[in-house]
Amino acid sequence: MMNFMPGCILCGSGAEFDVDRFLVSSPWSGTAEIFRRGPTGAAYRPIRKYSSLQIEVSPIDEDLLEPQVNATLAFLRSYEAEVRRLVTFPGVEAVEFRIGLFWLPDTAIYPISLTSSFLKAVGDVGASVDIYVYASDGIKTV
Template sequence: MMNFMPGCIFCGSGADFDVDGFLASSPWSGIADIFRRGPTGNAYRPIRESSSLQIAVSPIDEHLLEPQTDATLSFLRSYEAEVRRLVRFPGVDAVEFRMGLFWLPDTAIYPISLTPSFLKAVGDVGATVDIYVYASDGVN
């Protein structure tokens, strides 16, 4: 049994992204997790190729798609101008909403359907949606 569930994470990243410069005047300062390009001190990933910021958009224990898309739309309503600023910020290569789902045993098909209004809202700000489907033996 897995001890975590993915939820939706908002991420902005780029090899030349000055994450500290961006956050200096951002409402996300203090709530975003920051990852800086360069040595990490981690044997698994000794060098981070890009700098990035990440913000939990939905609870990390949310494994259903609809609540994640609802949380993303709420995030966009609250921070649309800031998401657009991030998309245009120098050095930013990618702005993504990363949604996680579990593929459960005995599942023959996992339909993923995103509404036109959701896709339009994300596309209008210049972000992408990435859906990660994790193998699992069950969900808590």
């Protein structure tokens, strides 16, 4: 199970997204983490409003921006057609590359700069970039 930790994941989601039908002919079949809309059995989120899939793009222990950007570009070179298929698949409402970073307590500022070529590559396939900055006590636990 993927954690909400640093590293980059690709997430595709939608209320009417038939994730199983998408994965039938996908190279991500067997590697994607799948979440289906409906009852979850979990007290903290009893009903999931969207079906989604997640693909690891860079390792979840990678907490630097540049390696995650490079991994995302390499992923796009390898899977551009499949990302485009996901973006246009019926029921898909959002396709996001989620980049995770740690915010360390002794850090006064954390500049995040994404190059225009990176943003263009992601935008050209119709996806977006979300950056998650996690509070940290300076000790990485993955």
